[in-house]
Amino acid sequence: MSPADPPHKPRGTGRAFWEDLLRLPLQIVLVGGAVTLVGMLLQHGIGMPSLSALQFDDKTASGLRLVVAVLIFAVGIAAAVFLWWLSSRFFGLIEGKSLDAAGLAAVKDLPLGLPEGTVRAVLALVVAVVGLPLLLFSNVVGMDPAIAGYINGIVTGVFGFYFGTRTTGVPAQAVDKIAEANREAMQQTKAAASAKETASQAQSAAQSARQELGEAQQRADENSGQLDRASKFDTTLSTVKRHLGVAKTVLVTLGPLLPKGLLPDDLDKTIDAADRAVTAVQGVTAATASADQLSALTDAFESLTGSGKSPLGALLGKAAPLLQNVLPAIPGLGAAAGLATLIGLGVKLGSSQFQRWRARVLAAPLAQGLIEFGALSPELVRSALNRSPLLRDKLAEQPPGDVNAALLDAVLRDDGPQRLLAAYGPAGTLAAGLLTEADVDAGLAELRQSLLALYGAGDVQDSTLNQVKAALAGAANPELAATAVQSLTARDANRLIDAASGISAQPGVPWDQAAAFDALVMLTDSARRDNVDLVRALAEVK
Incomplete structure (x- = not known):
């Protein structure tokens, strides 16, 4: 709008109200006036008779029939206009582009573009509006009864067809939707059946898998049982052989030297039964061993290691009291554990170390080679003398240099006693009358043991002691597996050897205890030669 244009003034609210209120009555008056004017023109222009001349009360006259015909024509025109108006609305909907492709396709297949059933409904309405009044007023308009019957048939047929199809018939789109729904239902049914079949197959597969798993578990249990049986067979056989060798040595080699009653009764029968059990499985492997053979080996093991039946256990129990009063101050270390540790060290030491161990434990004469002259x-001789009170007290007033030289010359020689007597005997060259022959023998033996203890202090290493502790850690006898054994050091082990030195030869020691102790020391030597793990055998004794 240009600036020159006058400003638009909005209509008043009252004016708009009266325009909307009077528009419809005015339209009705104008339409009525137009119809009246057309009638007057027809009457005066073409000579159309007036309504009074139509003679409506005379059935033979055509006036009433003419009115009826005009009304029927008007109804038909109204129906056509109504259908045209509906079609224009639908085509306007299409032109508005508010429908998608599926909606356009559906409208295209409809008659006149109208909703399905609209045309039938209008036709039925026309028949009802026209036919029913004709039937009701057929006598008034002078209708022939035959024509009235035709009209009656038409109305009845139309009504019957229309309402019948509305009741029982199904529109095409509904039929398509029903068919599509049926197809989807069938597909879903098939899918459900397929899923059910798949579930059934899965259940069958799961059941088969469970069965296979059960069979596999059963085979695994059988294999595990076979492995356990095989492992038990090999372990039991090696254990029986170890204890059988020890028992034979005790019975044959040491038995005649031991006091009667020290070894278990019927030891010879026990050895024979165990020997038969071992002989019966010669050439038999763990996979081929029978349950009876394994049972016989187990019985042999029990008879050789059981409480009151084991010869090794009998010797250990009889000899242990010897150490009761001489054990080093190690809390929790019992006599049996100390003795087992002492024997274990003898088994695990090297060759030269074992020779010194045996000489120290038995207080045996100092054999050649135990201590090297070089x-x-x-200083070492002086240290040994300080630990030997017999010679130390006798020679305390003599010059240390002379004493050290004399002892150094005599301690490792076979004629050591004579050399020492020549220096300090009745006619001694260094000091006469200080030592007698008895003093020399006893004092020199004590000095040699002290010197051996000092020289052999390094024989026991932690690695050797750890082997003994590892073997005793799982001992069947709780005393041997005590915590005190696992806490021993190399220094404790040397103290233990020093405490046991010559204990079986001390005066007043019970003969059976001394014999059992010496038998264990001899058995240690035999086990080393026969490559028998005596420490493990001690741990297995109950």
């Missing part, structure tokens, strides 16, 4: 020094 390893001796005046």
Whole structure:
């Protein structure tokens, strides 16, 4: 709008109200006036008779029939206009582009573009509006009864067809939708059947898998049982062989030297039964061993290691009291555990170390080679003398240099006693009358043991002691597996050897205890030669 244009003034609210209120009555008056004017023109222009001349009360006259015909024509025109108006609305909907492709396709297949059933409904309405009044007023308009019957048939047929199809018939789109729904239902049914079949197959597969798993578990249990049986067979056989060898040595080699009653009764029968059990499985493997053979080996093991039946256990129990009063101050270390540790060290030491161990434990004469001449020094001899009270007290007033030289010359020689007597005997060259022959023998033996203890202090290493502790850790006898054994050090082990030195030869020691102790020391030597793990055998004794 340009600036020159006058400003638009909005209509008043009252004016709009009266325009909307008077528009419809005015339209009705104008339409009525137009119809009246057309009638007057027809009457005066073409000579159309007036309504009074139509003679409505005379059935033979055509006036009433003419009115009826005009009304029927008007109804038909109204129906056509109504259908045209509906079609224009639908085509306007299409032109508005508010429908998608599926909606356009559906409208295209409809008659006149109208909703399905609209045309039938209008036709039925026309028949009802026209036919029913004709039937009701057929006598008034002078209708022929035959024509009235035709009209009656038409109305009845139309009504019957229309309402019948509305009741029982199904529109095409509904039929398509029903068919599509049926297809989807059938597909879903098939899918459900397929899923059910799949579930059934899965259940069958799961059941088969469970069955296979059960069979596999059963086979695994059988294999595990076979492995356990095989492992038990090999372990039991090696254990029986180890104890059988020890028992034979005790019975044959040491038995005649031991006091009667020290070894278990019927030891010879026990050995024979065990020997038969071992002989019966010669060439038999763990996979082929029978339950009876395994049972016989188990019985042999029990008879050789059981409480009151084991010869090794009998010797250990009889000899242990010897150490009761001489054990080092190690809390929790019992006599049996100390003795088992002492024997275990003898088994695990090297060759030269074992020779020194045996000489120290038995307080045996100092054999040649136990101490090398080159390893001796005046200081080492003086240290040994300080631990030997017999010679230390006798020679305390003598010059240390002379004493050290005399002892260094005599301690490792076979004629050591004579050399020492020549220096300090009745006619001694260094000091006469200090030592007698008895003093020399006893004092020199004590000095040699002290010197051996000092020289052999390094024989026991932690690695050797750890082997003994590992073997006793799982001992069947709780005393042997005590915590005190696992806490021992190499220094404790040397103290233990020093405490046991010559204990079986001390005066007043019961003969059976001394014999059992010496038998264990001899059995240690035999086990080393026969490559028998005596420490493990001690741990297995109950």
